[in-house]
Amino acid sequence: MKSRTAQAATATGETILAVRQLKVVFDTPDGAVEAVKGVDLDVRAGETLAVVGESGSGKSQTMMAIMGLLAANGRASGSALYRDREMVGLPIKDLNTIRGDKITMIFQEPMTSLDPLYPIGRQIAEPIRHHRGGSAADARARVLELLELVGIPEPARRIDSYPHELSGGQRQRAMIAMALANEPDILIADEPTTALDVTIQAQILTLLQSLQKRFGMAVVLITHDLGVVRHVADRVVVMRRGEVVETGTTRAVFDAPSADYTRMLIDAEPSGEKAPPALDAPVILQGRKVRVDYKIAGGFLKKSGLFTAVHGADIHLRQGQTIGLVGESGSGKSTLGRALLKLTPSSGRVLFDGRDISGFDRKAMRPLRRDMQLVFQDPFGSLSPRQTVGEIITEGLYVHEPQLSKAERDARAVAALQEVGLDPTARNRYPHEFSGGQRQRIAIARAIILKPRLVVLDEPTSALDRSVQGQVIELLRGLQASHGLSYLFISHDLSVIRAMSDYVIVMQGGQIVEEGETAALFSNPREAYTRALLSAAYSR
Template identity: 50%
Template sequence: MPSIPASAEAAAAPAVLSLSGLTVTFDTPRGRITAARDVTLAVERGECLGVVGESGAGKSQVFLAVLGLLAANGRAQGSARFLGTELLKLAPAALDRVRGAGIGMVFQDPMTSLTPHLTVGGQIAEVIRRHRGVGRAAAHATALTLLERVQVSDPERRMRQYPHELSGGLRQRVMIAIALSSEPQLLIADEPTTSLDVTIQAQILALLAELKRERAMAMVLITHDLGAVAGVADRVAVLREGCIVETGPVAAVLKTPRDPYTRTLVRDAPRLDADGAPPGAAAAPPGSPAALRLTDLTVRFDVGRGWFGPHARLTAVSAVSLELYAGESLGVVGESGCGKSTLVRAALQLLRPAAGRVVWMGQALADLPQGVLRALRRDLQIIFQDPLGSLDPRMTVGEIVGEPLRVHAPDLDRAARAAQLAAVLRRVGLTAELASRYPHELSGGQCQRVGIARATILKPRLLICDEPVSALDVPTQQQIVTLLAHLKRESDMCLLFVSHNLALVRQLCERVLVLYLGRMMELAPAHSLYTRPRHPYTRELLAAVPIPDPDIQPARLARARPGEPPSPLSPPSGCVYRTRCPHAAPVCAERIPEWEELPDTRRVACHRWRELP
């Protein structure tokens, strides 16, 4: 860590991190690109600065420049001082000491940041030995203490495990432990919760808030989630196209934003208390036929336990029954691994169910010949989670979007095909000029619009959206959800919307199904579920949703409950949620709860729902 001159100690202590006129550029074959321009800000001891903005705003590049971690074609100019010492002019060896002993970094994707062939304990101990100069035994003991501090369950066992054996939430806790191992005075967390479920996200944010308070260290939280900023940050800086457009106390910026761009971010942030979806077909007339009906749908997988070990049977979806009516939008929510994606893929017969029936417009899909099912697929379309990975990189946008016409309407002449292509691109907000582009030339939001155009060019009667916005920043999420709502209204199609973002689900869906470890917990009209949830798991999910209000969110984070779902390979007996449920009773371990229908058309599977306040 850099030494501080005596004169500086005598004067007022310098900011832990101070940036002045920091500009970051990259030299590319198409010329020089400016990722950040004239960034000036400071972070004091014991303070958390939230840095927000859309993807590509330059948030991460600013702090990678501070750490000397820019790509080889990157260059940083200006000033970046850590405890008064200029970082941009330090020799590599000196900068490496600062990175280890003075500044800790938590990256967005812990799986790619951790070394796959080293155990968790080995990786933490290696950092401790390098920067503290202690022996193996002391490093091991310190690593164990750190894992306990970041609330890793069964830390002795986790020390012996490898990164791939841990859940996403546990891997992120390990990353935080590594960042804390050198007792840094500044912790930079770059989108630390983006890839996590809402419950685990709340736990990680609560942990960061606790660590900041108890260690009085400076912290930078880089995120596009204003709810995360509201719960942890003291001040916030808003970046747009590499420039700071607004900065100030978090309450002032979130409640009375001055810059038009900040106002847009605040307006577009999804909220649980926002108006829900307008009434659709959720309250279908008694006796009206369902467009899609799932009956006791069960999906199982054989999972290998090694090259020569026995196979295990995993039940990903267990006895799910539901109906979806014409013009209705149904949200499917739950944590990762709860069976959401498996359920909708089985509904489309992309996976073969082990049991149960899928009936579409009166036809049992499993009974149909392949040719008939193939023809029926023009009415049953899906939008995938990864907007870029789901598009063929060798095809242009026009070829990708037009392919369903080639398959399902081969007799359509070229002029009619071109007209339909132009019309659907307009409908999803893309210009005709993009038809000649390739997926890698588009933004994430544009790629997802291409996926929506491809899925809707045939005007399907059922559109399944499998986490369609989870990889996008908040303003783009809002645009895509608004587009989906518009398409549903104008075509009267059914919409099955899979997401772990409950605030977005409320905006779009008239009913919501809650899944946990492949089982149905609650199915209810959206307004009823959000205003008076009956199942304890639904309550836990809603309590974990970040709210972009600094008067409310810190207290919500403080109430975040620890724990992760058990392995689906060995689910608990009786009610699968009982090991996390604060209201569990002996009966919950003995019997699987019945699926009960309530007077308000809600259904719930809980032994004790009548006793809950």
């Protein structure tokens, strides 16, 4: 019998997954919602097929249906033949001989895909031992190899880390390691670089390409990043509202798109610039020598110690100002944001509206939470799956405006959803019924419904396609202008930072290495690290 490598090598270009008239329907309180409407597509051995489209276009649900991973209220019909074996309707026991071995999937939101109770090494080893057998020692050696391949620093230490101890980008890389563990025939990558900074994006894409070439592996890339598509894909399928509107070679689609919708996607890019606040605008948030240390537990032949995530950072945020905080995964951006909101223990001083809150405990901070909101990087992990969208976004009103009637709360929910570009009927549905981009807009609605003075936005547009990114940026600008809001905008997407921020702080290894007004920093960066980030971002 031929090995998988040899088999793939002799059959390059052969159609190994044929999808015909695939439909996905979700049953909701408002009736049936057709998310995928008769999709046809082919995946060929050894190729990279990019599936692109705006949030809600049905990209992810198409692949989830093929893998048998739809939510309980979802139904799939049609056909998906993997090497002449029907996947749609296949019993779970039979699906499990294919999933994780011959077809694997990298999910868009790694925090919800990784078990918080187990170290990442144990989770990556699970599919290896399930499909390959072997000893625990052999599996651990393979996991260490994979962690090194996907660029996680200090793999010998990180193998025993829990998901919450990793940055968003590191969690995504752990998911990639798990998906590649058994050298699959088809790798479905759902926004695999969304949570990664630009320099790591290039490394991950190079890694996927090298493994693809070695094993003849087909890659189905689901993404809104057309820069990535242009760089790595052989063919493109464009989806809109559950239907395929265009398909062809990457060159043909980008050079001469036949659909107006495709042209809109290609032309979409964050634009404009943020005007700085008045020079006499009051400082609303100030951090002085903010430092965050984490204890590292000891063990057999391993000493305990401290890991410093943020080294004495200073920051001054004025009313109406947007400070962009950039840097690679693990640079301390999100940790600094949480420390300034008093959500992470830290040393140094934090002042909010001139008031020293450094020593405030949870009870003392509670009245201030209305004015200090946070939009999380991973919206699905922060949205309760057991609550409707309406219940989620009005939850803060129960705490901070308990006098409101049910009708008044509902009216506020309608207004908030409309502000973020969602149909008000969405308040009667559940988070799993929405795309990643739509869930992020729900998270933004939950933050803005209280009309805060300060919002820390942790990668608020990372899950959004380019056209929706522009809408969210305009939304945030409008709210800022209307209410004098101040934003700390954390992102690895420098084009978004440029369009959104009037001041930029660059972090590396927990330290601020450069800062300045946006235009000056982008046009004349002083530090080599900043120049490297800009080069990686604008070289595609």
